[in-house]
Amino acid sequence: MIDLEKQPGFLTNATDALAGAFSGDGAPDPFHDLRQSARQSFEGKGLPTTKDEAWKYTDLRAALKADYQPADPSATVSDETIQQARIPGLDAALAVVVNGAFDAERSDLSGLPERITVGGLREQVQRDPAGVRDTFGRHVDLDRDAFAALNSAFSLDGLYLSVPRGVAVERPIEVVHIVTASGPTFVQGRNLIVVGEAAQATVIETFAVEGTGSGEPAETFRNDLTEIVCGAAGVVRHVRVQDEGPDAHGVSLVQTYQERDSDVSTLTFTFSTGTVRNNTVMVPAGEGGQSTLGGLYICRGGQHVDTNTLVDHVAPGCQSNELFKGIVYDQGTGVFNGKVFVQREAQQTNAYQQSQGVVLSPEARHYSKPELEIYADDVKCSHGSTTGAIEPEHIFYLRSRGVSEADARAMLLYAFAHDVVEMVSMEPLRDHLDAMIAERLK
Amino acid sequence: MSLLSIQNLHASVEDHEILKGLSLDVNAGEVHAIMGPNGSGKSTLASVLAGRDDYDISQGSVTFQGEDLLEMDPEERTREGLFLAFQYPVELPGVSTHQFLRTAVNSVREHRQLDELSVSDFLKLMKEKAEFVNLDPKLTQRSVNEGFSGGEKKRAEIFQMAMLDPQLAILDETDSGLDIDALRVVSEGINKLRNEDRAFVLITHYQRLLNFIVPDRVHVLVGGRIVRSGGPELAEELEAKGYDWLLDEAGVSA
Ligand SMILES: Nc1ncnc2c1ncn2[C@@H]1O[C@H](COP(=O)(O)OP(=O)(O)OP(=O)(O)O)[C@@H](O)[C@H]1O
Numbered sequence: 001m002i003d004l005e006k007q008p009g010f011l012t013n014a015t016d017a018l019a020g021a022f023s024g025d026g027a028p029d030p031f032h033d034l035r036q037s038a039r040q041s042f043e044g045k046g047l048p049t050t051k052d053e054a055w056k057y058t059d060l061r062a063a064l065k066a067d068y069q070p071a072d073p074s075a076t077v078s079d080e081t082i083q084q085a086r087i088p089g090l091d092a093a094l095a096v097v098v099n100g101a102f103d104a105e106r107s108d109l110s111g112l113p114e115r116i117t118v119g120g121l122r123e124q125v126q127r128d129p130a131g132v133r134d135t136f137g138r139h140v141d142l143d144r145d146a147f148a149a150l151n152s153a154f155s156l157d158g159l160y161l162s163v164p165r166g167v168a169v170e171r172p173i174e175v176v177h178i179v180t181a182s183g184p185t186f187v188q189g190r191n192l193i194v195v196g197e198a199a200q201a202t203v204i205e206t207f208a209v210e211g212t213g214s215g216e217p218a219e220t221f222r223n224d225l226t227e228i229v230c231g232a233a234g235v236v237r238h239v240r241v242q243d244e245g246p247d248a249h250g251v252s253l254v255q256t257y258q259e260r261d262s263d264v265s266t267l268t269f270t271f272s273t274g275t276v277r278n279n280t281v282m283v284p285a286g287e288g289g290q291s292t293l294g295g296l297y298i299c300r301g302g303q304h305v306d307t308n309t310l311v312d313h314v315a316p317g318c319q320s321n322e323l324f325k326g327i328v329y330d331q332g333t334g335v336f337n338g339k340v341f342v343q344r345e346a347q348q349t350n351a352y353q354q355s356q357g358v359v360l361s362p363e364a365r366h367y368s369k370p371e372l373e374i375y376a377d378d379v380k381c382s383h384g385s386t387t388g389a390i391e392p393e394h395i396f397y398l399r400s401r402g403v404s405e406a407d408a409r410a411m412l413l414y415a416f417a418h419d420v421v422e423m424v425s426m427e428p429l430r431d432h433l434d435a436m437i438a439e440r441l442k
Numbered sequence: 443m444s445l446l447s448i449q450n451l452h453a454s455v456e457d458h459e460i461l462k463g464l465s466l467d468v469n470a471g472e473v474h475a476i477m478g479p480n481g482s483g484k485s486t487l488a489s490v491l492a493g494r495d496d497y498d499i500s501q502g503s504v505t506f507q508g509e510d511l512l513e514m515d516p517e518e519r520t521r522e523g524l525f526l527a528f529q530y531p532v533e534l535p536g537v538s539t540h541q542f543l544r545t546a547v548n549s550v551r552e553h554r555q556l557d558e559l560s561v562s563d564f565l566k567l568m569k570e571k572a573e574f575v576n577l578d579p580k581l582t583q584r585s586v587n588e589g590f591s592g593g594e595k596k597r598a599e600i601f602q603m604a605m606l607d608p609q610l611a612i613l614d615e616t617d618s619g620l621d622i623d624a625l626r627v628v629s630e631g632i633n634k635l636r637n638e639d640r641a642f643v644l645i646t647h648y649q650r651l652l653n654f655i656v657p658d659r660v661h662v663l664v665g666g667r668i669v670r671s672g673g674p675e676l677a678e679e680l681e682a683k684g685y686d687w688l689l690d691e692a693g694v695s696a
C-alpha cells in the first residue's frame with residue numbers, strides 16, 4: 001500500500017475537482033455516504049504497488065506519470081470518430097459516452113422494447129435515485145479494489161440499462177466510449193446493467209480516443225466499472241473491445257452478480273492499448289447459474305495487459321467456464337491471474353478454467369497463475385495453464401505443404417486466437433473480431 | 443540426370459549420428475521402396491529431405507531436379523515438387539483445412555507460374571481429389587487432421603499430396619494403420635498418379651503394400667545406411683527372412 005503523499009499528483013489534485021463535478025449540480029445525492037466511504041476506502045488503501053500480490057506483475061507508475069487532467073464531460077466528438085468505433089454491420093442501438101459523460105444527443109436508442117429503461121446513468125440517478133441506489137455498487141467489494149473505490153467515489157456516468165421481468169431485448173446495445181482531449185486525460189466510466197427475472201440483454205462496449213483538432217490522440221488513463229446484476233433465469237451477454245492505441249492505459253472492473261438459473265457471459269478482447277489491467281469478478285449467487293468469462297489479448301511493442309479474474313461460487317449447482325488467451329510479441333507482457341473460489345455451500349459446482357499464452361519474442365513475457373480454492377467436497381473443477389512458443393512441429397507441417405513460414409505462423413496464431421471468438425454469438429461481431437485478429441497478427 | 447540424387451549423406455541430432463553415409467538415386471517415373479528395422483533412420487531421411495531443421499548435415503549432398511535441395515526452405519522444396527506424407531501427421535485444431543489447402547495450393551501454383559485458383563475451382567479440385575482417395579468430404583470441413591482416426595490421417599495425407607501434384611512423393615509408412623480396403627483405395631490412387639515424370643519413395647514395413655504398388659527398386663536401410671538394394675523380390679525375401687541376416691552382414695546389431 002502507499003499513502004496519499006506518494007500517490008500520483010493528479011489524483012490528489014483532481015479529487016476535489018471530481019467531487020465538485022459530480023455533486024455540484026444541485027441534484028439530490030443519495031450516494032453521498034457511499035461516495036464518502038468509497039473515498040475513505042480509496043484514501044486508506046492508496047493505489048496498489050507491485051508489492052501487492054495481486055499487482056505483482058503490473059507496475060502502474062509509468063502509466064500514471066503523465067500530468068493527467070480530469071476529462072471535460074461537456075466535450076463533443078465527431079460523427080466520424082463514433083462511426084469508426086462501432087462494430088461494422090452490427091445492428092445495434094447506440095449509446096455514446098464522451099469523456100465519461102453519456103451523450104444523449106449522439107446516442108440512438110431506438111428499436112428497443114418500450115418497457116426497458118435505458119440511457120445515461122447520471123440522468124437516471126436524478127430521475128430515480130432510490131431505484132438506482134437499490135443495485136448501484138451493491139456487489140462491488142471496495143475493500144478489495146482501490147480502483148473500484150476510486151470509481152465509486154467520484155464517477156457517475158455511463159450506461160444505465162434496466163430490463164424488467166420477462167423482457168428479452170433482442171437488439172444489442174453498443175456503448176461507444178470516447179475520450180477527446182488535447183492533453184493527458186483521466187476518465188472514469190460507470191455502467192449499471194440490471195436484468196430482471198427471465199429477461200435478456202446484450203451489451204457491447206468499444207473504446208476510442210480522439211485527438212482534438214489535428215492533434216494526436218492524447219495519453220489517457222481510464223478507470224471503468226461495469227456492474228451487471230442478473231435476476232433469476234435472466235441472460236446477459238457482455239463483450240468489450242479495447243483498441244484505443246498504445247497511449248491508452250487503464251484499469252477496469254466488470255462485476256457480475258447472478259441469481260438462480262441465470263446465464264451471464266462477459267468477454268474482453270484487447271488489441272492495441274498501453275498498460276491495462278482488466279478485472280472481472282463473477283458471483284453466481286443462485287442455484288443453477290451459469291457464468292462464462294473469457295478474453296483475448298494480443299500485445300505488441302511495450303503493451304502490458306493484465307487480466308485478473310475471480311469467480312466466487314457461493315451457491316450450489318452452478319457452472320463457470322473461463323477461457324483466456326494471450327499472444328505477446330516484442331517487449332509485450334501478458335498476465336493472467338484467475339481465481340476460482342468454491343465456498344462450502346457450493347456443492348455440485350462445475351468450474352472450468354483455462355489460460356493459454358503464446359510468447360513470440362525473447363523479450364516478451366507471459367505470466368499465468370491459476371488459483372483454485374475449494375471448500376466444498378462434491379465439485380468438478382479443472383484448470384489448465386500453458387505458456388509457450390508456437391509448436392515448431394506445427395509450423396514445419398504447414399511449411400512442408402508449401403505454405404510460407406509467415407503464413408504458417410499467422411494461420412496457427414489465428415486458430416489459437418479464434419477459439420475465444422467462438423464464445424461470441426453475434427455473427428457481425430465475430431467477423432469484426434476475426435478481422436481485427438488477422439490485422440493485429442500481421 | 444536423376445530426379446533425386448543423395449550422395450553419402452550424414453545427418454545427426456545432438457551429436458548422435460543417425461544417417462551414416464546414405465546414397466540413393468531416384469529417376470523420374472520410378473517407384474522405390476525403403477524398408478528397414480525400427481529406428482534405422484527411415485523417417486529421419488524423409489525429414490531431412492523435407493527440410494526439418496533439427497538435423498545437422500555434416501557430410502554429403504542432395505540434389506533435386508539438379509538443384510541443391512539442402513539449401514532450400516521446406517516450403518520451397520514443396521513448391522519445387524517434393525512432397526512428404528508424414529508417418530505421424532500433426533493435428534492442427536482451429537486451422538481450417540479449406541483455408542490451409544487454398545494457401546498451400548496457391549503458394550505452389552504461384553511458384554510454378556500458374557494462376558491462383560478461384561474459390562469455385564479450388565472447391566472443385568478438393569471434391570475431385572477427395573473422391574480420388576475416397577476421403578469423406580466431411581473431413582475436409584474440419585480443422586486439419588483434428589480428431590481424425592489413424593487411417594483418416596493417412597488418407598488425408600494422400601489427399602493433400604494429390605492436391606499439390608508433386609514430382610516426387612515420399613510416403614512414410616502411409617500403409618500402416620490403413621485397413622485392407624483403405625490400402626487398396628490409396629494404392630490404386632498412387633498407381634493412377636504413377637507416370638513417367640513422377641516418382642515415389644515408399645517407406646514401409648510391409649510387403650502387402652508392395653503387392654498393390656509394385657516398386658522398381660527395393661532398398662534396405664539399416665543403421666543409417668542402405669545395406670542392400672534389389673528388385674521387388676527383395677521385399678519378399680525380407681518378408682520371409684526378416685532383417686537379421688542383413689544386420690549380421692552389415693555388421694550392426696538391431
Ligand atoms: N529429433 C530426434 N532426437 C533424438 N533422436 C532422434 C530424433 N529423430 C530421430 N532420432 C533417433 O534416430 C533414430 C532413427 O529414427 P527414425 O525415426 O528415423 O527411425 P525409423 O527408421 O523411421 O523407425 P520406424 O520404423 O520405427 O518408423 C532413432 O533411434 C530415433 O530415436
Ligand SMILES: [Mg+2]
Nearest residue numbers: 484485486529
Ligand atoms: Mg519412421
